[in-house]
Amino acid sequence: MRLHCDTNLWTGPRRQISGLALSILLFSFSAVTTQAENKKPSSSQDGKYFDANGDPTYNIGPDDKVDWYTYSGYLRYSAECLRCHGPDGLGSSYAPSLVDSLKSIDYDQFMATVAQGKQDLSAGQEKVMPSLGLDKNVMCYIDDIYVYLKARSDGALSRDRPASHEPKPKSAKDAEDACMGPE
Ligand code: HEC
Incomplete structure (x- = not known):
C-alpha cells in the first residue's frame, strides 16, 4: 500500500509536467508556423x-x-x-x-x-x-x-x-x- 502511494507521487506529477511542457512546445510551434505562413507569399x-x-x-x-x-x-x-x-x-x-x-x-x-x-x-x-x-x-x-x-x-x-x-x-x-x- 505504502509503496503504491510512493509510486503515484513520483509518476503522477512528472507525467503532468511533461504533458504541460509538451503542450507549451506544441502551442509555440504552431504559433510560429502560423506566423511564418502568413508572411509567405x-x-x-x-x-x-x-x-x-x-x-x-x-x-x-x-x-x-x-x-x-x-x-x-x-x-x-x-x-x-x-x-x-x-x-x-x-x-x-x-x-x-x-x-x-x-x-x-x-x-x-x-x-x-x-x-x-x-x-x-x-x-x-x-x-x-x-x-x-x-x-x-x-x-x-x-x-x-x-x-x-x-x-x-x-x-x-x-x-x-x-x-x-x-x-x-x-x-x-x-x-x-x-x-x-x-x-
Ligand atoms: C505632408 C506630410 C505627409 C506626407 C508627404 C505623407 N503623409 Fe501620410 N499622413 C500625413 C498625416 C498628417 C496623416 C494623419 C492624417 C489624419 O489622421 O488625419 C497621414 C496619414 C497617412 C495614412 C493613414 C494612416 C492611418 O493610420 O490611418 C497613410 C496610409 C499614409 N498617410 C500614407 C502615406 C504614404 C504612403 C506617403 C508617401 C507616398 C505619405 N503618407 C506621405 C502626412 C503626410
Whole structure:
C-alpha cells in the first residue's frame, strides 16, 4: 500500500509536467508556423509577390535578400513619405507611424488614403495627409511602398536600406515606363 502511494507521487506529477511542457512546445510551434505562413507569399509573377487575397506582398529570402519591389518601396518611401512619416515608417511628431497603421489597415484602405488624403478634424488639429492620387512619383510606385511598409509592419524587415535585393524585373521597368509616360 505504502509503496503504491510512493509510486503515484513520483509518476503522477512528472507525467503532468511533461504533458504541460509538451503542450507549451506544441502551442509555440504552431504559433510560429502560423506566423511564418502568413508572411509567405501565395503566388508570384515576374518577381512580384502576392498574398492569399491577391494583394501585393513582400518576399524575403533566408539570406535577407528582398524582392525588387520591397527594395524599390524603401527608396520611394524615403523620397515621398519620410519627411512626414519619419525614417523607416516609424512616424514623427507630425504624422503617424505607418509601421503601426499597417497592422490595422489593409491594402485597399491604404490605397484609398494615399489617393484621397486624410484630415483629422479634431479640435486644434491641422495635420493633413495630402491627396497624392495625381502624383506619379507616388502612384507609379504605390505597390512598392505598400509592400515595403507591410514588411516593416510584420517585423520581417529591419530598419535602414535592405542590404541585398533581387534584380529589377523587366516587367517592373515596362510598368514604370507606361505609368510615368513620356518625360
Ligand atoms: C505632408 C506630410 C505627409 C506626407 C508627404 C505623407 N503623409 Fe501620410 N499622413 C500625413 C498625416 C498628417 C496623416 C494623419 C492624417 C489624419 O489622421 O488625419 C497621414 C496619414 C497617412 C495614412 C493613414 C494612416 C492611418 O493610420 O490611418 C497613410 C496610409 C499614409 N498617410 C500614407 C502615406 C504614404 C504612403 C506617403 C508617401 C507616398 C505619405 N503618407 C506621405 C502626412 C503626410
